[in-house]
Amino acid sequence: MYDIIGDVHGHATILKKLLTQLGYQKTESGYSHSDRKAIFVGDFINRGPEIKKTIRIVRAMVENKHAMAVLGNHEINAIIYYLKFKTGDPLVKASNKNFFSLFKTINQFVGNSEEFLEHLQWLRTLPLFLDMGDFRVVHACWSKPAVDFVKANIPAGKIKKSVFREIYRNPKSDAGRSIWTLTKGIDFRLPGDLKLINNKGVSPRTFRMRWWEQPPGKTFEEMSFESKFSLPHYTIPEQIIPENYVYPEDEPIVFFGHYCRGNGPFIVRSNICCVDSCINGTKKLTAYRWNGEKTLNKENLIQIGK
Numbered sequence: 001m002y003d004i005i006g007d008v009h010g011h012a013t014i015l016k017k018l019l020t021q022l023g024y025q026k027t028e029s030g031y032s033h034s035d036r037k038a039i040f041v042g043d044f045i046n047r048g049p050e051i052k053k054t055i056r057i058v059r060a061m062v063e064n065k066h067a068m069a070v071l072g073n074h075e076i077n078a079i080i081y082y083l084k085f086k087t088g089d090p091l092v093k094a095s096n097k098n099f100f101s102l103f104k105t106i107n108q109f110v111g112n113s114e115e116f117l118e119h120l121q122w123l124r125t126l127p128l129f130l131d132m133g134d135f136r137v138v139h140a141c142w143s144k145p146a147v148d149f150v151k152a153n154i155p156a157g158k159i160k161k162s163v164f165r166e167i168y169r170n171p172k173s174d175a176g177r178s179i180w181t182l183t184k185g186i187d188f189r190l191p192g193d194l195k196l197i198n199n200k201g202v203s204p205r206t207f208r209m210r211w212w213e214q215p216p217g218k219t220f221e222e223m224s225f226e227s228k229f230s231l232p233h234y235t236i237p238e239q240i241i242p243e244n245y246v247y248p249e250d251e252p253i254v255f256f257g258h259y260c261r262g263n264g265p266f267i268v269r270s271n272i273c274c275v276d277s278c279i280n281g282t283k284k285l286t287a288y289r290w291n292g293e294k295t296l297n298k299e300n301l302i303q304i305g306k
Helices: 012-021 051-063 073-081 102-108 113-123 144-153 161-169 174-184
Strands: 002-005 025-027 030-032 037-040 067-069 129-131 135-138 187-189 206-208 253-256 267-269 272-274 284-290 301-305
Touching: 012 051, 012 284, 012 301, 030 051, 037 051, 051 067, 051 102, 051 113, 073 102, 073 113, 073 161, 073 174, 129 144, 144 174, 161 174, 253 284
Parallel strands: 002 037, 037 067, 135 253, 253 272
Antiparallel strands: 002 284, 025 030, 129 135, 187 206, 267 272, 284 301
């Protein structure tokens, strides 16, 4: 049986409390359970105060078969940030705003840069998704086309640096679209001539979509999976509906993080569960205890606070 754990983001103390609550015991080979295994949905680095401790806990559990983990977009950004061109010049300019959250991780490894570089090597061995048969795990979005592309084009095992270079330099390539969809989801990009005002009085240019639903006939708010704002309740014009992969209701349960659901709901459909409880704001970490069921049960959600 498995315990699927949401985005930890460097909060090692809360993670240890959750593992203890779930019945895991600290051993020489990391936290372990006699008959269960943890699965981390990615984004265990950045933002929090104990990033170094967190990655050590997760890595020890994974390497000693007490846990499994998938890559999140924060881990991928860390890998990309340290890549170089053949000339030795860095691939990413330090001023790139997409990597600002990584600087907290870098600062916590000052004096331990060799250890962090070893962690980056290890991160490349983690998969982009897990298909366990009866359930699935991905960081942000289970897209069949993206999963099929990865299966056909990215061999299992340590992911080559060239793959990460490509998705950074060519995010619209087949590899870029597939990997970023799996780890960042699908953003609804509004056309330049359409202005929406959210409940905060701001006009967003993008919003995170409910990637498992069909957009036609839905309102902007009905298709939004944002946690920070709500959108107008009028129907999306057919002309601007983006391409979207729908996750059927008869498919296996899929667990994911990424969406910062501080106020829930975490179970959004009978086979859809987001376990990201926005730990940096709520100081709460969420897990789902899967016991073989085909339909999600809210009684299996476990949440622990600071």
